[in-house]
Amino acid sequence: MDLARRHGLSTQAVRNYEEAGILPTAERTSSGYRVYTPLHERALAAFLALVPGHGHATATAVMQAVSRDAVDEAFQLVDESHARLLHDRRTLRAVEDALRGLTAESAGADAAGFRPMFIGPLAEELGVRPATLRKWEAAGLVRPRRDPVTGYRVYEPSDVRDAHLVHQLRRGGYLLERIAPLITQVRTAGGLEPLEGALRDWRGRLSDRGRAMLRGAAALDAYLVELG
Structure with missing residues (x-):
């Protein structure tokens, strides 16, 4: 799956997101190429949807918490952003x-x-x-x-x-x-x-920020459902 092209990003940007813990670690082919799946698509979509409402730093921290299986921590970060x-x-x-x-x-x-x-x-x-x-x-x-x-x-x-x-x-x-x-x-x-x-x-x-938070919440929920 070509995540970079689907979201208008550079290939390096997607790699950076994976290395930062925003995306799950991708499996590699025998030749070393990363293999991105629909789960990575959900993760990237969630991150990009969170950024407008919560900011890059909070969106990154939320996705990193999810990657560590610290979902409650991710929810707390979202709650704190709503409180602000x-x-x-x-x-x-x-x-x-x-x-x-x-x-x-x-x-x-x-x-x-x-x-x-x-x-x-x-x-x-x-x-x-x-x-x-x-x-x-x-x-x-x-x-x-x-x-x-x-x-x-x-x-x-x-x-x-x-x-x-x-x-x-x-x-x-x-x-x-x-x-x-x-x-x-x-x-x-x-x-x-x-x-x-x-x-x-x-x-x-x-108001725009509030609506962006709603869109981010929907995308994050879709990713969590995909994670199971």
Whole structure:
């Protein structure tokens, strides 16, 4: 069976998969040629189906575990990959919730007219201590300017927006280092609307990943049935 041609791979790639333990060890002819069977076809199909949803490293580890007859270990690897997807979905949901709340707050602020804020009133509005805002500033999450006369921190509308977003995400249990990339994206986009488009794309990628995992599960199950 010509596995390489059937899957659009090089012959060396198939050999590498066998040597890595992704495929079962093939028997050899008297002249040393590898003999691939329908079982190898199932194994290769399972591996290639697992990669889009789980990534190359996890797909490799799953197939290696199956080759060692450690099926429970393979299932655990799949479970952990699904858990990461669930974590990513929850992160997305938290960001979307934060943006919805922030958009509503921004609309209210726009209607009332906005004036720059000092650290005390902003901390009171958020329900945090001024020291918390200073900690966020040290982490680069908010960047208030300093009044040239008094030296007080002055929070402009974009600073207040960032502080509210950080506050919402912190309430969701997210660490500062995980919030920083999001704040950077908001600043780069110049506001929340472009970020909403990015979140739609993110949601789409998660859905694609989930469906790919389903296809991978079906192919892996077919291989396990073939193994018996």
